[in-house]
Amino acid sequence: MFPFLALLDSEHVDEELLLAVSRVAPVIAPGSTPESTIRYLLVEDSTSTDCNQIITFLDNGADKAIVPLSLAKSLLGTVPAHRLLLLLDVANVSAVSDSVRNAVSGVLLKTSSSDGFGLDVDLVHSVSRFFVGAAVHVLAPDLPTPSIISKLANIGASVVIPFSKLTLCSTSQKMISVADAFLAPIVSDRSDGLFPTVISSDPHGKRSLGLVYSSRESVAESIRTGKGVYHSRKHGLWRKGETSGATQDVVRIRVDCDTDALEFSVVQHGAGFCHLNRASCFGDLDGLAALERTLASRLVDAPEGSYTRRLFNDEELLRAKIMEEADELCRAKTKEEVAFEAADLIYFTLARCVAAGVSVKDIERSLDKKAMKINRRPGNAKQQWIPKNEPQKTELSRVEAPRASTSSSKAPLDRNGPIQMRTVDISVVSPEDRAKLLKRPVLRSDEMIAKVKPIVDNVRARGDSALRELTAKFDKAQLDTPLLLPPFYPLAPEAQRLDPAVRDAIDAAYSNVYKFHAAQIDGAPLVVETMPGVTCTRFARPIARVGLYVPGGTAVLPSTALMLGVPAQVAGCEKIVIATPPRADGSISPEVLYVAHKVGAHAILRAGGAQAVAALAYGTETVPKVDKIFGPGNQWVTAAKMLVQNDTDALVSIDMPAGPSEVLVIADDTCNPAFVAADLLSQAEHGIDSQVVLVASSLPGTMLAEVEEEVDKQAHALGRVDIVRESVAKSLIVKTQGPETAMEFSNDYAPEHLILHMRDAPAWVDHVKNAGSVFVGPYSPESCGDYASGTNHTLPTNGYARQFSGVNTQSFQKHITSQEVTMDGLQTLGPIVATLADCEGLQAHANAVRIRLGM
Structure with a gap:
C-alpha cells in the first residue's frame, strides 16, 4: 500500500517534482512519465473512452485503469482484476455487485468537501470492509494533512493528491511536501527515531x-x-x-x-x-549479475586473442554459437543436461546483449511489459522451425514493430532457404499495426552516450596523448602525431598509389557535386523595407571551422569525403578538418587523401570513433576545435556527436541525428522487376539493420513474384550475401491499392531514399512531402546519388526526413540579420516599440526608443 497517489492535473508539469513523486508513489496520468513510474489511467467519462482504448493504454504500459462502474462491467473477463480499479462516488458503493467487486483490485472514492475530512475516514473504513482485500484510494477535495494520510494508512487506504498541491519544499497551508506525504504513516520502533x-x-x-x-x-x-x-x-x-x-x-x-x-x-x-x-x-x-558485470568489463578491455574478444568482434561467430547452443538445449534430455546447455546458451545470449548495450534489467523490463499485455498473439512458431509433418496454425495478422537488435535476437535464419521479404497488405491491417510498419529500430541512445562519455572525457582532459592511446587500442595504429597537414597530394606516398581510373572517377564526381552545390550558395543579401525608413537585411556567412567525419579503417569511402568536403569548400569555410580512422600502418587511403586535396582540407585527423568526435569538439594540442561536426558513423560516433552537441562547454553543433540506412521503393505495373530488386539490394547490403521497404502500388501478383525471385537470385550473387540475407528477412513489402495510397504511406514513413518506379514518375515528385532524396524513374538508381550525380548522400534517417534536410551548402552557412532605422523611420516605428515594451514591463527597452525621440 502506498501512502498516497499523485493526480497529474496539469499539462505543464515540473519534471523534477514528477521524478521525485515517481520514486515513492504511483502517478495517475495517461501521458508521458518517467520509465520507473507506476502509472494509473483515470477514465472519468465513460462516453468519451471505450474499452478498446483502455486496453490499448494498458498494453502500452499503464499499470492499472481506474474506470466508472459502467465501463468496469464491460471489461469483466477481459482485463485481469489486478489491472482494474473502480471510480465511485461514496453514495454509489451499494450499487456494486459481487461480480464487479470480485473483478477489480480496488476502488477510488470521490468525496465532496462538505463531508469534511474527519468524517471521511470512518466512511472510507466502511468502504474498505466492503471491498475486502482491495486497495482503497480517496480522491481528496481538500489538501490532506500528514495526520489524515496516517489515519487512512492505518485502515489500509491512501489519499490521491493533485499534483499542483505537491511540493519539494516545506509543507504549507496550500501545498504538502512529497516527503511529508510519504513519511506520514511511517513510525519508528527505535528510541532514536531512525x-x-x-x-x-x-x-x-x-x-x-x-x-x-x-x-x-x-x-x-x-x-x-x-x-x-x-x-x-x-x-x-x-x-x-x-x-x-x-x-x-x-x-x-x-x-x-x-x-x-x-x-x-x-x-x-x-x-x-x-x-x-x-x-x-x-x-x-554471483549468477547472472556477476556474468553481466564480467562481460561488460570484457567488452571494454578484453585482451586481443581472448575468446570473449573474438565473440564481440565476430558477429558471425557469436550468432553461430547462439544457434548451436539453442539447438543443443532443445536436444538435452536429463535435468543436468538441460541445466548445462541452458547455461551455455545464457552465456552467449548475454554476450550478444552486452555487445548491443542491453542489460539484464532491460530484459526484465521487456518481460514485464510483455506480461502486462492484454491482447496476445497466438505465439506460433515460424514456418522454418516447424517439422514438415506438423502443420502450422494460421497466425493472426499482427505486425511486429522493428527492433534495435539484429536477427540473432530472433529465430535463426535458414541459411539455405530463399532470401525473401515479409509482405503486408495495407488495406487489411489495423491503424495500430499500420503505425508499427512506420517504426524504425529502437535506438538506445542514452546507453550509448553513457558508454562513450568516458572516451570523450579522456580526450577532453588528455588531448593528443589520449588520442594516440585510443587509436592504438581501437585501430591498432601507432602514431607519432594524430594530425596530418597539407600537402596531401601528390607528395604523400599513399597518394602515389591512386589508381588513375579511380582518380578520374573522383574528378568527374567532384565536378558534378561541386556544380550542384555551388548553385545552392546563398550569396546576395535579402533586403526588405518593412516600412518607410526601416530596412531589414538577411545575409549568409560561412561557418568558420567544420569537422568532417569520414568512416574508414579497412573501408575506403572517398564518396563521403566528397559529399561533406565539397559543400564546405563551396560555402567558404575557413578551416576544414577531415577525421578518418587510419589503417594499421597509420596511413590514410589514397582516395580520401586525394579528395582532401581536391576540397582544400586544412588538416586530416587520423582517428575514428568517439575519440575523433571529442577531439573535433574540444580541440587538442594539435587538433583545431571546430564549430560544427558532419558525417555518418557507427553508434559510437553517433552517440558521441549527440553528447558533445549538448555540452555548452563544447559549443559545437552537428548535422543531424543518424540511424541505419534506408530505402523505400514505390513500384507499379510499369516497373522492371530486376531494376526494383537491384535497388532494394543496394541498400540491404549496407548492414543487417538496413531498412528496406517495397511499396507495391496495385502491382500484379505475377510481377510481385518476379521481384521476389529477382531479389533472391541477385542476392545470392553478392559477396555480402550473409548481410543481405539478414536485412532482407527484416524488410517489408507493403501492398497498396493505387499510387495515392502508396505515396501516402511513403510520406508517413519519411524514407532516407525514395525511388519511384511508377507510370509518369516525374509527375509524382510533386506529391512527395517527406523524403531525404528522390530517385525518379527506372534509370535513376540510388547509387547515382550516393556517388556522382551531384546531390548529397548525407541524408536524414529514422523518419527525420519529416524535420531535416540532407546535407547541403547552406548546412555550412549561418544566416545573420541586420536592421537600419532612419530618424524618420524611428518616428513611426518607435511608438509601436515603446508600447509593446511597456506592455511587457521592460522599461529600459522603451527608454532606448524614447530617449531618441524625446518622448
Whole structure:
C-alpha cells in the first residue's frame, strides 16, 4: 500500500517534482512519465473512452485503469482484476455487485468537501470492509494533512493528491511536501527515531547491498535529489559516495508491511556499496549479475586473442554459437543436461546483449511489459522451425514493430532457404499495426552516450596523448602525431598509389557535386523595407571551422569525403578538418587523401570513433576545435556527436541525428522487376539493420513474384550475401491499392531514399512531402546519388526526413540579420516599440526608443 497517489492535473508539469513523486508513489496520468513510474489511467467519462482504448493504454504500459462502474462491467473477463480499479462516488458503493467487486483490485472514492475530512475516514473504513482485500484510494477535495494520510494508512487506504498541491519544499497551508506525504504513516520502533533501511540493487535482480538507517531528514533529501542519502548514527546526514565516488541513483523507496522499515532500490555506481570495495556487504555478485558485470568489463578491455574478444568482434561467430547452443538445449534430455546447455546458451545470449548495450534489467523490463499485455498473439512458431509433418496454425495478422537488435535476437535464419521479404497488405491491417510498419529500430541512445562519455572525457582532459592511446587500442595504429597537414597530394606516398581510373572517377564526381552545390550558395543579401525608413537585411556567412567525419579503417569511402568536403569548400569555410580512422600502418587511403586535396582540407585527423568526435569538439594540442561536426558513423560516433552537441562547454553543433540506412521503393505495373530488386539490394547490403521497404502500388501478383525471385537470385550473387540475407528477412513489402495510397504511406514513413518506379514518375515528385532524396524513374538508381550525380548522400534517417534536410551548402552557412532605422523611420516605428515594451514591463527597452525621440 502506498501512502498516497499523485493526480497529474496539469499539462505543464515540473519534471523534477514528477521524478521525485515517481520514486515513492504511483502517478495517475495517461501521458508521458518517467520509465520507473507506476502509472494509473483515470477514465472519468465513460462516453468519451471505450474499452478498446483502455486496453490499448494498458498494453502500452499503464499499470492499472481506474474506470466508472459502467465501463468496469464491460471489461469483466477481459482485463485481469489486478489491472482494474473502480471510480465511485461514496453514495454509489451499494450499487456494486459481487461480480464487479470480485473483478477489480480496488476502488477510488470521490468525496465532496462538505463531508469534511474527519468524517471521511470512518466512511472510507466502511468502504474498505466492503471491498475486502482491495486497495482503497480517496480522491481528496481538500489538501490532506500528514495526520489524515496516517489515519487512512492505518485502515489500509491512501489519499490521491493533485499534483499542483505537491511540493519539494516545506509543507504549507496550500501545498504538502512529497516527503511529508510519504513519511506520514511511517513510525519508528527505535528510541532514536531512525528507520532500518535495506538497500537493494535495481539492475541486479533486487540483490541486497546492505543495511543502513534513515531519518526523516535523509529520506526527504533522497526524494528531493534522487541520490542515496542516509543517516549515520555517528556523523548524522550521510550522502552516500560523497567522498568515495560510489554514489547511488535512487529508483524507488518503499515501506515494509509494518510501516517501520524502508527499502531503497538504487543504481549503484563506483566500486560498490560496501566499504570493502565490494558490490554488497553480504558478499560479491554471483549468477547472472556477476556474468553481466564480467562481460561488460570484457567488452571494454578484453585482451586481443581472448575468446570473449573474438565473440564481440565476430558477429558471425557469436550468432553461430547462439544457434548451436539453442539447438543443443532443445536436444538435452536429463535435468543436468538441460541445466548445462541452458547455461551455455545464457552465456552467449548475454554476450550478444552486452555487445548491443542491453542489460539484464532491460530484459526484465521487456518481460514485464510483455506480461502486462492484454491482447496476445497466438505465439506460433515460424514456418522454418516447424517439422514438415506438423502443420502450422494460421497466425493472426499482427505486425511486429522493428527492433534495435539484429536477427540473432530472433529465430535463426535458414541459411539455405530463399532470401525473401515479409509482405503486408495495407488495406487489411489495423491503424495500430499500420503505425508499427512506420517504426524504425529502437535506438538506445542514452546507453550509448553513457558508454562513450568516458572516451570523450579522456580526450577532453588528455588531448593528443589520449588520442594516440585510443587509436592504438581501437585501430591498432601507432602514431607519432594524430594530425596530418597539407600537402596531401601528390607528395604523400599513399597518394602515389591512386589508381588513375579511380582518380578520374573522383574528378568527374567532384565536378558534378561541386556544380550542384555551388548553385545552392546563398550569396546576395535579402533586403526588405518593412516600412518607410526601416530596412531589414538577411545575409549568409560561412561557418568558420567544420569537422568532417569520414568512416574508414579497412573501408575506403572517398564518396563521403566528397559529399561533406565539397559543400564546405563551396560555402567558404575557413578551416576544414577531415577525421578518418587510419589503417594499421597509420596511413590514410589514397582516395580520401586525394579528395582532401581536391576540397582544400586544412588538416586530416587520423582517428575514428568517439575519440575523433571529442577531439573535433574540444580541440587538442594539435587538433583545431571546430564549430560544427558532419558525417555518418557507427553508434559510437553517433552517440558521441549527440553528447558533445549538448555540452555548452563544447559549443559545437552537428548535422543531424543518424540511424541505419534506408530505402523505400514505390513500384507499379510499369516497373522492371530486376531494376526494383537491384535497388532494394543496394541498400540491404549496407548492414543487417538496413531498412528496406517495397511499396507495391496495385502491382500484379505475377510481377510481385518476379521481384521476389529477382531479389533472391541477385542476392545470392553478392559477396555480402550473409548481410543481405539478414536485412532482407527484416524488410517489408507493403501492398497498396493505387499510387495515392502508396505515396501516402511513403510520406508517413519519411524514407532516407525514395525511388519511384511508377507510370509518369516525374509527375509524382510533386506529391512527395517527406523524403531525404528522390530517385525518379527506372534509370535513376540510388547509387547515382550516393556517388556522382551531384546531390548529397548525407541524408536524414529514422523518419527525420519529416524535420531535416540532407546535407547541403547552406548546412555550412549561418544566416545573420541586420536592421537600419532612419530618424524618420524611428518616428513611426518607435511608438509601436515603446508600447509593446511597456506592455511587457521592460522599461529600459522603451527608454532606448524614447530617449531618441524625446518622448
